[in-house]
Amino acid sequence: EQMVPEFSAVAFALEPGKISDPVKSQFGWHIIKVEEARDRKPPDFEQVKGQIQNFVIRKAQADYVTKLRTEAKVERTDKPADAAAPAATPDAKAAPAAPAKKK
Numbered sequence: 001e002q003m004v005p006e007f008s009a010v011a012f013a014l015e016p017g018k019i020s021d022p023v024k025s026q027f028g029w030h031i032i033k034v035e036e037a038r039d040r041k042p043p044d045f046e047q048v049k050g051q052i053q054n055f056v057i058r059k060a061q062a063d064y065v066t067k068l069r070t071e072a073k074v075e076r077t078d079k080p081a082d083a084a085a086p087a088a089t090p091d092a093k094a095a096p097a098a099p100a101k102k103k
Contacts, residue, residue, distance in 0.1 A: 007032070 003011065006025040011032050014020055020032040 004025045004027065006023055007030060010020045010023045011034065014032065014034040016034050016036050018034055020030075023030045023032060
C-alpha cells in the first residue's frame with residue numbers, strides 16, 4: 001500500500017531468492033530481489049491509540065471546515081457591487097490631456 005503499484009505488484013509476486021525483470025515506475029527503472037518474506041504483526045491498539053485519536057479529530061475538523069465552506073454565503077459589504085469588478089481598460093471616451101502651453 002505504500003509502494004507504487006507497478007513496483008509492489010512485482011515485488012509481492014516474486015518468491016524469496018528470485019530476481020525480477022526490469023520494472024518501470026514513475027521513479028525510474030528497478031530490478032527487484034526478494035530475500036525473504038515476513039508477515040508483519042500489526043501494533044497493539046494501546047501503542048497506536050493516540051495516533052488514531054489525532055487522525056479522527058483532524059478528519060472531523062477538516063470535514064466540518066469543508067462543510068462550512070460549501071454552505072457559506074459570502075457577501076462583501078465594504079465595496080458596492082459595481083466596484084467589485086475591476087476595470088479592464090480606461091474609458092475610451094475620456095478627453096485627451098490638454099497640450100502643454102509653449103512659452
